[in-house]
Amino acid sequence: MTYFGVAYLFMFLPLTLIAYSIVPQKHRWKVLLLASYAFFWSISKKLIVYVIGSTFLIHYIGIWLELLQNERNGILKEAEKEQKKKIRAEYLKKQRRVLTFGVLVNIGILLVVKYIGFIGGNVNSLLQTLKIPFKLQIPKILMPIGISFYTLQAVSYLVDIYHEKIKADKNIARLSLYLTFFPQIMEGPICRYSETAMQLWEGNKITYANLKSGLLRISYGMIKKMIIADRLNRFIGEIYRNYAKYDGGIMVAGMVLYTLQLYMDFSGTMDMVIGTSEIFGIKLPENFKQPFFSKNISEFWTRWHITLGAFFRDYIFYPLSLSEPLKKLTTNARKKIGKYYGPLIASAIALFCVWFCNGLWHGAAWTFIFFGMYHFVLILSGKIFEPAVLWISAKLHINREKAWYKGLQIIKTTLLVFVGELFFRATTVTSGFEMLGKMFTNFSLNSFKDGTILKLGMDVQDFIIIAIFTILVFVISIMHEKDISVREKISKKNIVIRWTIYYLIIFAILLFGAYGINYEAVQPMYANF
Amino acid sequence: MERLIEILEEIEDGVDYENCTTLIDEHYLDSLAIISLVAELEDEFDIVIPTVEIIPDNFNSAKAMWEMITRLQEEG
Structure with a gap:
């Protein structure tokens, strides 16, 4: 039984909801x-x-x-x-x-x-x-x-x-x-x-407001997971399995689309989880906050899998970096190498432990350990070079608050995330490097021109559907980033518009969801971690 | 309190420390900045900040930090 399976959605969850509402509160x-x-x-x-x-x-x-x-x-x-x-x-x-x-x-x-x-x-x-x-x-x-x-x-x-x-x-x-x-x-x-x-x-009692709001959140999760993530599954599997057969253009597509798949799968499941809990009147902590609007990798990890990052921060990073030996190290280092770089040494030791555990937590494989170390190096180097970046920005009179500068930071962060997720999905660290290498040594758009891209498990229709719904999720993410609640907006519309939206969502999932004989059943990606 | 604001400005410039009440929630101070801050505060105010005190409620505003500092000083 999985959260997006028929048994869960049409049997287990409704029966639990009915039983929950008919028994006395206690x-x-x-x-x-x-x-x-x-x-x-x-x-x-x-x-x-x-x-x-x-x-x-x-x-x-x-x-x-x-x-x-x-x-x-x-x-x-x-x-x-x-x-x-x-x-x-x-x-x-x-x-x-x-x-x-x-x-x-x-x-x-x-x-x-x-x-x-x-x-x-x-x-x-x-x-x-x-x-x-x-x-x-x-x-x-x-x-x-x-x-x-x-x-x-x-x-x-x-x-x-x-x-x-x-x-x-x-x-x-x-x-x-x-x-x-x-x-x-x-x-x-x-x-x-x-x-x-x-x-x-x-x-808590199941209220109409909670039921409506929870179901909307669940359906948003279904759009992300069933229409986008699951549709990408066969395509991604083929590229990562047989990467040696394809050129660098396909590698770029595989890297970008895998990140999209992982985000839609995991955040979609979180929508399902948080929406279900909402129906029962239970507020769970959010696990995603528009991660692709992050301006650096540190920020990315405060927006992606938030509760895991918070766990490592509160139960490994702080206890370690504020332990007696590391505190002593900080005090001595501050005297010798200054107030900025001094505390950074203790932080680096704690950060190394955090990212080693983070990588290993994701799975028992070298690719995951590499993934952890990759982020450790990125975050630490970001901190080491921060004074230099600030100095250069000041010398060049760059206003770091300008939209164009923030836009460049977001693009840089997103590219770094793509590379990290490439290793996360790669079958081995070596294959990850080979795939990355192909993007530079064997880059070509031929696979897009000669139709190879359409022979990897997705046709034109699949690409169009993914593009449309990804744009939809992107627009909703921008609204969330601006603190606009889409569900609240929908609930304020009149009954005709509201129900038209509900039906559109249901039909979209039924028509465009990647399920049935043409698609492989996809287990939630984070369930195995 | 003035000294605290100075310390905060040394660690992360360009934040309205007098009025901001979301220093942690809005990521003005990240975990590495907190480590620098803790070292600086312990030195300056002769206190020991245990791990259990490292919670957003104690670091979201300069006022909350000041209250924590005073409390830890009193507790000795």
């Missing part, structure tokens, strides 16, 4: 929890045991952390002033041990399930290269759906308790619902306990 969380477990079971079957087991563990660790905090507070009340510091340090140490255990177990399971094949494969290659006659037997382990998203939510929950931002949830059912809520378990957004747990528990 029991609605049970419908959501049951639906979430049913959804998980429909995809990962017996691996549901993993979710149940790890929920018990996370619940227990959370309570353990809070018990230590309560114990500490009790002792502090009775303690003399000079003893307090020592008591705090002692309990911090105890808490840290418990937290480390909880985090390591969760991350450990993720590492084993997701990376054992990758690590084992690389060890075997190394043994072969060194001519050592030994081969590791790599066990085949099934991966539960959404484990990468689920694990990060679990880690954020435990760390937030440790930092006393939230209290441990004594109610295991509520914690379980927060961890497994069915619309988000497959692809996120990665939510914090403080953002969603209580909303999920409240059992």
